[in-house]
Amino acid sequence: MRIGRGPQIEVSRHAEMIAAAGMSRLAEPGDVHARALIEVLGLCDAYEFVSGSTALVVANLQQAVSELLESWGSKPGKRHLADAVSGWRARVNHDAVLDSVRQINRLGGGVLTAHHQGWPTQLNDLGMMAPFCLWWRGSLEPHDWPLQKSMVSIVGSRDASAYGNSVAIDLGSGIADKGLTVISGGAYGIDAMAHRGALTVDDQNFRMPTMAVMAGGLDRFYPVGNSDLLQDICARGVLLSETPPGTAPTRWRFLQRNRIIAALSESTVVVEARWRSGALSTAHHAVELGRSLGAVPGPVTAATSQGTLKLIKEGAELVRDAQDVALLMGHHDGYLPTETDLPFMKSESRAHDQLSANDLMLLDALPVRGWADVDSLSVASGLNVGAVLSGLSRFNGQGLAESKNGLWRKRASPSNRTPSA
Amino acid sequence: MRIGRGPQIEVSRHAEMIAAAGMSRLAEPGDVHARALIEVLGLCDAYEFVSGSTALVVANLQQAVSELLESWGSKPGKRHLADAVSGWRARVNHDAVLDSVRQINRLGGGVLTAHHQGWPTQLNDLGMMAPFCLWWRGSLEPHDWPLQKSMVSIVGSRDASAYGNSVAIDLGSGIADKGLTVISGGAYGIDAMAHRGALTVDDQNFRMPTMAVMAGGLDRFYPVGNSDLLQDICARGVLLSETPPGTAPTRWRFLQRNRIIAALSESTVVVEARWRSGALSTAHHAVELGRSLGAVPGPVTAATSQGTLKLIKEGAELVRDAQDVALLMGHHDGYLPTETDLPFMKSESRAHDQLSANDLMLLDALPVRGWADVDSLSVASGLNVGAVLSGLSRFNGQGLAESKNGLWRKRASPSNRTPSA
Numbered sequence: 001m002r003i004g005r006g007p008q009i010e011v012s013r014h015a016e017m018i019a020a021a022g023m024s025r026l027a028e029p030g031d032v033h034a035r036a037l038i039e040v041l042g043l044c045d046a047y048e049f050v051s052g053s054t055a056l057v058v059a060n061l062q063q064a065v066s067e068l069l070e071s072w073g074s075k076p077g078k079r080h081l082a083d084a085v086s087g088w089r090a091r092v093n094h095d096a097v098l099d100s101v102r103q104i105n106r107l108g109g110g111v112l113t114a115h116h117q118g119w120p121t122q123l124n125d126l127g128m129m130a131p132f133c134l135w136w137r138g139s140l141e142p143h144d145w146p147l148q149k150s151m152v153s154i155v156g157s158r159d160a161s162a163y164g165n166s167v168a169i170d171l172g173s174g175i176a177d178k179g180l181t182v183i184s185g186g187a188y189g190i191d192a193m194a195h196r197g198a199l200t201v202d203d204q205n206f207r208m209p210t211m212a213v214m215a216g217g218l219d220r221f222y223p224v225g226n227s228d229l230l231q232d233i234c235a236r237g238v239l240l241s242e243t244p245p246g247t248a249p250t251r252w253r254f255l256q257r258n259r260i261i262a263a264l265s266e267s268t269v270v271v272e273a274r275w276r277s278g279a280l281s282t283a284h285h286a287v288e289l290g291r292s293l294g295a296v297p298g299p300v301t302a303a304t305s306q307g308t309l310k311l312i313k314e315g316a317e318l319v320r321d322a323q324d325v326a327l328l329m330g331h332h333d334g335y336l337p338t339e340t341d342l343p344f345m346k347s348e349s350r351a352h353d354q355l356s357a358n359d360l361m362l363l364d365a366l367p368v369r370g371w372a373d374v375d376s377l378s379v380a381s382g383l384n385v386g387a388v389l390s391g392l393s394r395f396n397g398q399g400l401a402e403s404k405n406g407l408w409r410k411r412a413s414p415s416n417r418t419p420s421a
Numbered sequence: 422m423r424i425g426r427g428p429q430i431e432v433s434r435h436a437e438m439i440a441a442a443g444m445s446r447l448a449e450p451g452d453v454h455a456r457a458l459i460e461v462l463g464l465c466d467a468y469e470f471v472s473g474s475t476a477l478v479v480a481n482l483q484q485a486v487s488e489l490l491e492s493w494g495s496k497p498g499k500r501h502l503a504d505a506v507s508g509w510r511a512r513v514n515h516d517a518v519l520d521s522v523r524q525i526n527r528l529g530g531g532v533l534t535a536h537h538q539g540w541p542t543q544l545n546d547l548g549m550m551a552p553f554c555l556w557w558r559g560s561l562e563p564h565d566w567p568l569q570k571s572m573v574s575i576v577g578s579r580d581a582s583a584y585g586n587s588v589a590i591d592l593g594s595g596i597a598d599k600g601l602t603v604i605s606g607g608a609y610g611i612d613a614m615a616h617r618g619a620l621t622v623d624d625q626n627f628r629m630p631t632m633a634v635m636a637g638g639l640d641r642f643y644p645v646g647n648s649d650l651l652q653d654i655c656a657r658g659v660l661l662s663e664t665p666p667g668t669a670p671t672r673w674r675f676l677q678r679n680r681i682i683a684a685l686s687e688s689t690v691v692v693e694a695r696w697r698s699g700a701l702s703t704a705h706h707a708v709e710l711g712r713s714l715g716a717v718p719g720p721v722t723a724a725t726s727q728g729t730l731k732l733i734k735e736g737a738e739l740v741r742d743a744q745d746v747a748l749l750m751g752h753h754d755g756y757l758p759t760e761t762d763l764p765f766m767k768s769e770s771r772a773h774d775q776l777s778a779n780d781l782m783l784l785d786a787l788p789v790r791g792w793a794d795v796d797s798l799s800v801a802s803g804l805n806v807g808a809v810l811s812g813l814s815r816f817n818g819q820g821l822a823e824s825k826n827g828l829w830r831k832r833a834s835p836s837n838r839t840p841s842a
Contacts, residue, residue, distance in 0.1 A: 028782055028803045086805035090796070163720055170722075250785030252778070297718035297730065299584055300741040301591075309718065313739050320721040320730055357673070361449055364671035375511070382449045384507035 013115060019047035020113045020133035022097045025244050026050055026088035027132070029256035032074045033084040035128045036065040043113070043132075050088050072128045100135075100244040103219060107245075108234070109137030118142025125289050126263050131242035137218050138238030139207065145238065146181045146208055152329055153183040153261045153286075155279040156190025156271035161304045164272030165193045167296055171271065172197020174322025176209035180329070183265050185257060186212035186230055186239070188223060190271045190279070199232055207236065213264070214241040215257040216249035258282040262289055266329045269294040269319050273307025280307050283316070294319035294328045358383055362391040363400060363410065371407035434536060440468035441534045441554035443518045446665050447471055447509035448553070450677035453495045454505040456549045457486040464534070464553075471509050493549045521556075521665040524640060528666075529655070530558030539563025546710050547684050552663035558639050559659030560628065566659065567602045567629055573750055574604040574682045574707075576700040577611025577692035582725045585693030586614045588717055592692065593618020595743025597630035601750070604686050606678060607633035607651055607660070609644060611692045611700070620653055628657065634685070635662040636678040637670035679703040683710055688750045690715040690740050694728025701728050704737070715740035715749045779804055783812040784821060784831065792828035 020043055027034035027050075038046045040061065049061075062081045101111055112119055112134045118141065123130050136142065154171055156164060168190045172182050176198035184191040191212075198210035212233050216222055218241050221230040233239060242260060243253060258278065262268050262285035270293075273279040286293045295316040298305030312318050317328050355363065358381075365380035366372065372380070377388045392408055395401035402411045441464055448455035448471075459467045461482065470482075483502045522532055533540055533555040539562065544551050557563065575592055577585060589611045593603050597619035605612040612633075619631035633654050637643055639662050642651040654660060663681060664674060679699065683689050683706035691714075694700040707714045716737040719726030733739050738749050776784065779802075786801035787793065793801070798809045813829055816822035823832045 026803070031803075083805050083808060087799065087803050087808065090800045090805070091803060163722065167721060250782070252782045252785050255781075296721055297733070297739070298721075299719055300588060300717055301584065309739060309741055312718070312733070318718070318730060318734050318739075360676075361671070361673045364673050378508065378511045382447070382452075382508050382512060384504050384511070387504060387508065 013113075016043050016115055017111050017113055017133070018097065018101065019043045021101055021111045021135075021244060022047045022051065022094065023132040024135070024242055025093070025097055025100070025247075026091050027084075029131065029242050029253055030129050030259065031084070032069060032072070032128050033065065033081055034088070034132070035130070036068045036072075036074075037061070037081070038132070039068055040064045050085060051092050051094060052089060069128075074128060096246075097244070100217075100246065103245045104135055104137060107137045107218065109135065109218065109239075110142075111135055112142050116142065118145060120145065120148065120264055122148040123260070123263050126259060129259060131260060133242065135218055135241045135244060136238055138211075138234050139236055140238055144208075145211075148264065149266050149329070150179070151181045151183050151211070151265045152325055153265040153268045153282065154190070154194035154271060155184055155258075155261065155268065155282045156194075157273050157277050157279060157304060157307075158187050158189040158191070159304075160189035160193070160272050161298075161302065163298060163302075164190055164296075164304060168193035168271045169197035169200075171269070171296075171319075171322055171325065172210070173200045175325055176201040178322060178326055178331070180326070180331075181208050181237075182210040183261055184210070184212060185254075185261060186214055186222075186226060186233070188226065192226055192229055194271070195229055195233060199229075199236060208238070210237045211264075212237070212239050213257055213261045214239055214249070215243070215253040217241060217243055217245040217247040219245035222249055254278060255281055259285045262286040262291060265291060267292040267294060267325070269296065269325055269328070270308050270311060270316070271296045272298060272304050273311075274303055275306040275310070277307045280311070283311055292317065292328050292330075294325065296320070358387055359391050359394065362388060363395070366395075366401055366408060366410040368410050368412070371404065371409050373407055377408065434534075437464050437536055438532050438534055438554070439518065439522065440464045442522050442532045442556075442665060443468045443472065443515065444553040445556070445663055446514070446518055446521070446668075447512050448505075450552065450663050450674055451550050451680065452505070453490060453493070453549050454486065454502055455509070455553070456551070457489045457493075458482070458502070459553070460489055461485045471506060472513050472515060473510060490549075495549060517667075518665070521638075521667065524666045525556055525558060528558045528639065530556065530639065530660075531563075532556055533563050537563065539566060541566065541569065541685055543569040544681070544684050547680060550680060552681060554663065556639055556662045556665060557659055559632075559655050560657055561659055565629075566632075569685065570687050570750070571600070572602045572604050572632070572686045573746055574686040574689045574703065575611070575615035575692060576605055576679075576682065576689065576703045577615075578694050578698050578700060578725060578728075579608050579610040579612070580725075581610035581614070581693050582719075582723065584719060584723075585611055585717075585725060589614035589692045590618035590621075592690070592717075592740075592743055592746065593631070594621045596746055597622040599743060599747055599752070601747070601752075602629050602658075603631040604682055605631070605633060606675075606682060607635055607643075607647055607654070609647065613647055613650055615692070616650055616654060620650075620657060629659070631658045632685075633658070633660050634678055634682045635660055635670070636664070636674040638662060638664055638666040638668040640666035643670055675699060676702055680706045683707040683712060686712060688713040688715060688746065690717065690746055690749070691729050691732060691737070692717045693719060693725050694732075695724055696727040696731070698728045701732070704732055713738065713749050713751075715746065717741070779808055780812050780815065783809060784816070787816075787822055787829060787831040789831050789833070792825060792830050794828055798829065 065081045172194040175182050182194050182198040184194045195210045201209050210233055218239050221227040258281045262282050268282055268286035270279045270283050283293055293316045295308040295311040296319050319325055362381045365377050374385055374388050378385050392401055400411055401408055444455055486502045593615040596603050603615050603619040605615045616631045622630050631654055639660050642648040679702045683703050689703055689707035691700045691704050704714055714737045716729040716732040717740050740746055782802045786798050795806055795809050799806050821832055822829055
């Protein structure tokens with residue numbers, strides 16, 4: 001739409017955008033009847049038909065839509081197209097659609113359809129559940145949004161523990177620090193902490209640390225307590241929704257929103273989830289879409305861990321830190337974790353780790369207080385005198401033993417004092 | 422040895438027991454040269470040869486032992502049999518061996534060899550690393566010890582966290598409560614808590630809740646701070662060691678002791694372990710022996726979790742409770758976990774879990790405060806009037822909605838108030 005496109009195409013794209021915006025007002029997210037109707041009639045005709053401005057033979061449509069739904073493996077149940085249409089028609093208000101489009105433009109955003117440049121093509125993996133369009137606002141135009149391979153969703157419970165919040169903020173910042181984008185739902189708890197963590201990174205070189213997918217319209221920030229956070233995301237990232245401005249978030253829309261989060265991302269990581277948690281729905285969408293799934297474990301005694309522990313037992317990858325997330329996403333980059341990466345590993349390396357079995361037995365036999373001669377070391381260690389002498393010579397060089405008048409003792413060091421169980 | 426055995430066999434068994442006791446004094450645990458010598462000469466001749474009371478051609482022996490070690494895939498390195506023998510000979514003291522046997526008998530125990538009834542035959546899986554004998558004391562004769570399939574080792578760090586200690590005591594009691602035996606190392610921290618947990622169960626019906634495998638002689642309780650615990654284990658279970666009374670626990674003996682713990686058990690579960698921990702050696706022995714391995718996760722932010730988290734990432738089964746341990750051990754018993762097994766699952770079941778998508782959308786559309794008519798519910802839900810009416814009829818029956826003068830609202834219940842993210 002930027003260069004070398006004729007006015008005809010622009011008009012067509014514009015009409016499609018308005019039709020998609022209109023359909024997103026009429027049908028609920030994930031409505032397979034609406035999706036089938038669009039497939040059969042095309043976006044513009046479908047919207048015109050549903051709005052009542054086009055006369056079509058509904059009997060033929062019912063059959064075409066039913067066949068399509070059947071071919072998709074959908075079980076529409078008792079609901080017929082006519083019922084669906086009558087439901088949508090109660091919501092028809094074309095002026096409101098045009099107002100919504102003007103409103104999102106005023107808010108610094110727009111409406112994106114699958115025909116637009118910048119459409120996240122990974123959403124097409126949702127098939128009949130793909131959104132009609134995306135309403136967006138924020139700091140980057142769609143063609144500058146990151147690719148799927150650079151996006152990871154971090155989701156979890158709203159009533160998170162201090163532990164979960166702390167892990168989420170660390171993961172968010174660690175992931176953004178690697179130049180990857182954190183996707184979440186803008187909710188309280190884990191979502192908010194993951195966004196906040198991502199926003200802690202310097203934005204000089206990286207303009208899209210995080211993206212939030214909302215369940216309702218983008219004209220207001222929900223929940224209100226996260227207004228500042230969502231404003232920050234607008235300023236340095238993007239807010240998305242498949243529902244137009246003015247739409248309230250409902251339970252259904254929250255549940256459907258999760259499939260968008262999962263589909264946008266290369267991987268999904270659940271930081272904290274109870275046995276029943278909305279975050280698990282995102283996890284299941286990720287698995288259904290063939291995306292990789294990770295989960296952060298927590299104490300087995302905490303109710304807030306039961307969902308993530310269940311996911312790990314069912315095959316989700318155990319995630320400890322941002323590096324584990326990058327590996328989950330397939331960003332190996334020649335990286336192999338080393339013992340120096342984690343501070344607690346360094347301190348526990350011990351001088352005797354490289355000793356042979358014989359030298360280990362000799363080291364055990366050396367007194368810490370007092371002194372021992374070679375013969376008594378032979379008895380204590382079960383090694384013959386020659387093995388004792390050559391071992392003592394090595395220990396002398398390594399600073400593990402010291403001698404005086406032909407007697408030997410262990411040289412004091414913090415790690416040599418007690419045998420470890 | 423109890424019924425129908427002749428005196429000749431008893432004499433032979435006694436001599437073998439003394440020889441095994443003697444070998445366990447001379448050679449360190451896991452000494453493959455000693456094991457090979459026993460294979461070549463037999464237990465009694467090997468002990469007599471090493472004690473210096475039998476004259477044999479050492480050149481032939483060296484070759485036979487070397488070939489045997491090679492066939493076992495052992496890499497004895499530069500150490501020759503003659504060197505090994507000269508090391509052992511420095512420790513020869515036959516009277517001390519007889520004293521040790523009398524001592525363990527006085528302590529209410531004995532020396533068990535692979536030829537005795539009651540020998541835990543699963544120890545033979547250690548092959549050339551099998552112990553020469555077991556020194557034991559406690560409340561049950563070997564032929565009454567549990568079978569491998571009923572034993573599970575619970576191991577972990579000595580410097581355990583409050584979380585780890587709490588999980589270990591819960592696991593110990595939960596496992597013993599199922600009639601299974603907890604094996605551990607009698608050390609501080611996780612070991613002690615697992616033993617203690619097992620000892621909390623009623624002993625009327627179950628005489629062997631726990632067993633401790635020690636790194637040193639059983640004449641004294643080590644560590645001293647666990648004396649009461651080890652005394653309790655003696656009274657209701659069994660203490661084992663492959664070293665004779667008077668033997669000090671050394672680092673080498675601690676490490677070798679871990680292979681006995683792993684080999685005795687059907688499964689090994691690590692409750693808490695740092696990045697480097699002796700408990701990981703038990704875990705690796707378990708895997709090498711083909712035993713199933715479990716690990717209890719903990720906070721990813723805790724140094725005390727890093728070893729167990731690594732094990733789970735490497736394939737160990739995530740363990741949350743005693744039920745998970747029983748499943749790990751293969752005790753399915755027709756058991757399938759249900760939602761009512763855990764108290765926190767019950768409370769989170771919600772009335773709307775079984776609703777259809779349409780009814781879920783209708784429920785979302787119902788006001789909590791104020792009232793709505795059927796037409797406005799149709800607009801809010803996107804359902805046609807017929808679907809709204811049939812849904813309201815169902816909700817009325819389920820207590821989810823209430824009506825007044827043809828107007829409807831959601832019926833208040835704790836789980837219906839807020840949409841879940």
